[in-house]
Amino acid sequence: MTPKSPTYNTRIAVFPGTFDPFTIGHYSVVMRALDMFDNIIVAIGINDTKNPCFTVQTRCDIIRKVFANEPRVSVVTYSALTVDVAREIGAKYILRGVRTAQDFEFEKNLADINRNLSGIETVLLYSLPEHAFISSSVVRELLRYGRDVTEFLPPGVKLQ
Numbered sequence: 001m002t003p004k005s006p007t008y009n010t011r012i013a014v015f016p017g018t019f020d021p022f023t024i025g026h027y028s029v030v031m032r033a034l035d036m037f038d039n040i041i042v043a044i045g046i047n048d049t050k051n052p053c054f055t056v057q058t059r060c061d062i063i064r065k066v067f068a069n070e071p072r073v074s075v076v077t078y079s080a081l082t083v084d085v086a087r088e089i090g091a092k093y094i095l096r097g098v099r100t101a102q103d104f105e106f107e108k109n110l111a112d113i114n115r116n117l118s119g120i121e122t123v124l125l126y127s128l129p130e131h132a133f134i135s136s137s138v139v140r141e142l143l144r145y146g147r148d149v150t151e152f153l154p155p156g157v158k159l160q
Contacts, residue, residue, distance in 0.1 A: 010039060011036070012041065012089065012090055012091040013033060013039070013041070013091055013092075013095040013123065014085060014089065014091040014093070014094050014095065015029065015030060015040055015094075016043040016094065017042075017043075017045065018044065018047065018052065018136065019042070019044055019059050020053055020059060020140065021059065021062065021153070021157075022063050022066065022154065022157070023134050023136055024131060024151075024154055025127050025132075026097065027154035028097075028131055029127070032125055033095050033125060034070070034072060036123070037072075037093065040074075041073075041074055041075070041076055042063050042075045042076075043075075043076050043078055043082065044059050044076070044077045045078060047079070053143070060075050063075045065156070065157070066154045076089070082094060082114065083117050083120055084118075087120070092121065093120065094111070094114060094122045095122075095125070096110075096124050096125070097125055097127055098124050098125070098126050098127065099126075099132045099134075100132070104124070107122070110122070111124070134152050143159060
């Protein structure tokens with residue numbers, strides 16, 4: 001994990017997730033959040049209890065390619081608590097996307113825990129209506145049945 005060194009008062013947000021795969025919804029959250037933050041670290045969580053479809057390296061490569069022309073976005077991997085990673089890289093915020101009321105309830109509880117543990121605030125961005133039904137799980141399922149998922153992925157991303 002080697003993101004850019006923060007400068008004084010730089011607004012850095014960590015955007016954590018499995019990103020298996022990184023969808024157009026994730027992309028939209030990052031692009032919209034760039035208006036609020038100086039740097040966004042997309043943090044790919046490595047969770048031994050999950051069986052990802054794509055390797056960590058593939059997920060990193062996809063996200064780096066998507067943001068190749070955006071120097072304010074970088075990618076790290078981690079296998080610790082998100083708040084510990086945020087502290088380590090100097091982030092004062094955790095960025096999360098919300099699609100549904102059910103997502104909101106889950107994210108609110110997580111935000112409360114994270115704030116209690118670390119003082120780090122969570123910023124929730126609601127998905128755009130046209131992305132509300134898109135999830136990594138849905139994209140994986142469509143891929144499993146050989147469907148084209150191009151419209152659910154960031155520009156230029158192709159998955160097979």
